[in-house]
Amino acid sequence: MQAFFNGRYVKKDEEVIRLEDRGLTFADGLFEVLRTASGRPLFFQEHLERMIESSIELGIDFPYAIEEVRAFAEKLIEKNGLDEGELYIELTRGCDINREHRFPPKGTPPTFFMLAIPLRKIDPNNWKEGAKVVTYEDMRHKLCIHKTLNLLPNILAKNHAYAHRGYEALMFRRSPLGKYITEGGSSSYFCVSNGRLLTPEIDNILPGITRSKIINIAKEKGYKIEERRILLDEVLVADEVFLVSTVSKLMPIRQIDNRVFRAPGETTLVLMKLYEEVFQKEINS
Amino acid sequence: MQAFFNGRYVKKDEEVIRLEDRGLTFADGLFEVLRTASGRPLFFQEHLERMIESSIELGIDFPYAIEEVRAFAEKLIEKNGLDEGELYIELTRGCDINREHRFPPKGTPPTFFMLAIPLRKIDPNNWKEGAKVVTYEDMRHKLCIHKTLNLLPNILAKNHAYAHRGYEALMFRRSPLGKYITEGGSSSYFCVSNGRLLTPEIDNILPGITRSKIINIAKEKGYKIEERRILLDEVLVADEVFLVSTVSKLMPIRQIDNRVFRAPGETTLVLMKLYEEVFQKEINS
Numbered sequence: 001m002q003a004f005f006n007g008r009y010v011k012k013d014e015e016v017i018r019l020e021d022r023g024l025t026f027a028d029g030l031f032e033v034l035r036t037a038s039g040r041p042l043f044f045q046e047h048l049e050r051m052i053e054s055s056i057e058l059g060i061d062f063p064y065a066i067e068e069v070r071a072f073a074e075k076l077i078e079k080n081g082l083d084e085g086e087l088y089i090e091l092t093r094g095c096d097i098n099r100e101h102r103f104p105p106k107g108t109p110p111t112f113f114m115l116a117i118p119l120r121k122i123d124p125n126n127w128k129e130g131a132k133v134v135t136y137e138d139m140r141h142k143l144c145i146h147k148t149l150n151l152l153p154n155i156l157a158k159n160h161a162y163a164h165r166g167y168e169a170l171m172f173r174r175s176p177l178g179k180y181i182t183e184g185g186s187s188s189y190f191c192v193s194n195g196r197l198l199t200p201e202i203d204n205i206l207p208g209i210t211r212s213k214i215i216n217i218a219k220e221k222g223y224k225i226e227e228r229r230i231l232l233d234e235v236l237v238a239d240e241v242f243l244v245s246t247v248s249k250l251m252p253i254r255q256i257d258n259r260v261f262r263a264p265g266e267t268t269l270v271l272m273k274l275y276e277e278v279f280q281k282e283i284n285s
Numbered sequence: 286m287q288a289f290f291n292g293r294y295v296k297k298d299e300e301v302i303r304l305e306d307r308g309l310t311f312a313d314g315l316f317e318v319l320r321t322a323s324g325r326p327l328f329f330q331e332h333l334e335r336m337i338e339s340s341i342e343l344g345i346d347f348p349y350a351i352e353e354v355r356a357f358a359e360k361l362i363e364k365n366g367l368d369e370g371e372l373y374i375e376l377t378r379g380c381d382i383n384r385e386h387r388f389p390p391k392g393t394p395p396t397f398f399m400l401a402i403p404l405r406k407i408d409p410n411n412w413k414e415g416a417k418v419v420t421y422e423d424m425r426h427k428l429c430i431h432k433t434l435n436l437l438p439n440i441l442a443k444n445h446a447y448a449h450r451g452y453e454a455l456m457f458r459r460s461p462l463g464k465y466i467t468e469g470g471s472s473s474y475f476c477v478s479n480g481r482l483l484t485p486e487i488d489n490i491l492p493g494i495t496r497s498k499i500i501n502i503a504k505e506k507g508y509k510i511e512e513r514r515i516l517l518d519e520v521l522v523a524d525e526v527f528l529v530s531t532v533s534k535l536m537p538i539r540q541i542d543n544r545v546f547r548a549p550g551e552t553t554l555v556l557m558k559l560y561e562e563v564f565q566k567e568i569n570s
Contacts, residue, residue: 003304005304012304012305013303013304013305013380014303014304015300015301015302015303016300016302016303016304017300017301017302017303017304017306017309018298018299018300018301018302019288019290019297019298019299019301019302019375019398019400020297020298020400021302021309023309024302024306024308024309024375024377024434025316025373025375025434025436026434026436026437026439026440027312027434027435027436027437028436028437028440031310058437058441088310088384090304090309090310092309095298097402098402098403098405099373099400099402100405101436101439101440101443101444101470101471102443102444102447103440103444113304115304115305115384117382117383117384118383120383120385137427139426139427139428140426140427141424141425141426141435141437141438142422142424142425142438143424143437143438143441148437149309149310149311149312149437150312150426150435150436150437150438151310151311151312151313151386151435152311152312152313152343152426152428152433152434152435153426153427153428153435154311154386155311155313155386155388156343156428158386158387159386159387159388162387185386186386
């Protein structure tokens with residue numbers, strides 16, 4: 001297996017990173033995960049635009065034009081003989097010599113690399129019968145609108161879920177009105193409640209690529225959508241709940257902690273089918 | 286210059302880290318910064334104990350006994366010909382093959398490395414006349430009791446301070462009573478107010494090594510100490526304010542945003558002298 005690293009193809013397990021890389025010492029960088037199919041990364045433009053916008057806001061130089069990245073990525077996927085898989089992209093602020101918080105001098109080359117790896121194994125019953133998820137405190141920072149490398153709280157949340165035989169952790173923050181659910185450890189979520197679709201507004205959460213596709217699809221189909229803070233208590237009495245992410249696509253939830261849902265629900269099934277159409281269209285585009 | 290990496294000495298700028306290291310892809314790890322003098326890392330036991338306690342809590346294997354680390358560190362400092370300097374230690378959860386949030390299998394070797402670098406240059410007037418600092422929102426996660434690699438909010442805070450010709454950022458969170466100051470971007474702080482010393486309690490802040498030394502010194506000297514949440518408004522009307530950290534030692538503050546303090550204040554000077562004694566004693570121990 002190969003990887004793309006700063007303009008060249010290297011062995012995926014090759015030692016190419018210096019101890020002085022700010023990605024390693026400060027988590028000073030961004031990442032994206034894209035789904036690949038038929039040898040191509042899907043929804044490429046959207047993922048790259050999000051990454052570039054965040055890199056501008058954080059002051060990290062983005063080293064390539066979008067179309068250059070696409071060409072590098074497609075060649076990498078080809079080299080690795082991947083069809084269904086994942087493309088991981090990371091950008092860091094590069095190396096500094098003495099590990100100082102201070103941004104390194106202008107012109108310091110950033111670190112840019114891509115991994116093209118097989119699609120992670122997910123029990124297909126999760127889509128047929130719904131996934132079990134658990135709740136966990138959202139302990140993250142206030143930069144969640146960016147897809148940053150600061151992932152330790154997500155790791156703890158998801159590993160808590162795995163330890164309880166769950167597929168994902170729904171993370172909550174607290175408000176005077178009670179706990180509200182922000183996101184999954186690596187996914188967004190929607191509730192179906194009295195025929196309406198509810199999903200959190202972009203209030204220190206990630207503007208998910210799949211999330212925005214689902215919103216568009218649902219609007220076209222005539223569903224009423226509310227983007228707002230959603231209390232855990234509301235989630236627990238919803239008619240249907242589902243996860244969305246690049247890798248999970250649209251996945252029904254059959255259990256949140258001890259509360260069991262009929263899954264997949266009617267609306268979830270409609271949206272799963274519609275998203276699959278968008279997904280296939282993207283593959284064939 | 287050399288570095289210590291997983292049991293061997295390597296060139297400091299050598300490429301030894303894989304793209305699959307979870308320190309690089311998930312910021313899944315811990316670090317320490319120690320002051321060195323006369324070729325030795327200072328307050329070694331305290332720094333290492335803090336790191337090991339956090340590694341146990343986060344479930345990351347710590348690969349050496351404390352005394353082994355000390356021997357490796359002293360040899361590294363000697364190899365680099367350092368007298369006054371900094372020892373940086375980092376521990377990550379090691380590599381996984383496919384970048385999954387899931388902890389890698391038990392027995393996966395962690396990544397452990399140390400850098401021994403020259404002491405960063407700090408204007409000596411900061412100690413004589415006090416440092417200028419600015420306030421900035423504390424956007425960090427809820428794992429601040431651990432010295433994690435999730436440092437992007439600290440980087441943004443400190444670079445905001447540098448951009449405003451400040452030495453440090455005092456980070457604030459919000460409460461119904463108003464903004465309260467948690468920590469500096471890489472330091473703790475104390476206020477002197479009506480003869481008492483105030484410093485934040487360990488409420489999602491780092492239990493700083495220098496912070497705890499100062500508390501002990503001040504208690505022995507008979508000062509009354511309050512560890513509690515401190516509002517920005519209280520800080521701004523304090524008689525004296527000072528920073529403490531491994532590298533800054535005890536540093537008076539002469540300006541916070543637009544508010545100017547007489548610096549160094551009387552109590553600050555007393556404590557600076559006492560801490561310097563503890564520091565010299567540690568060097569000669």
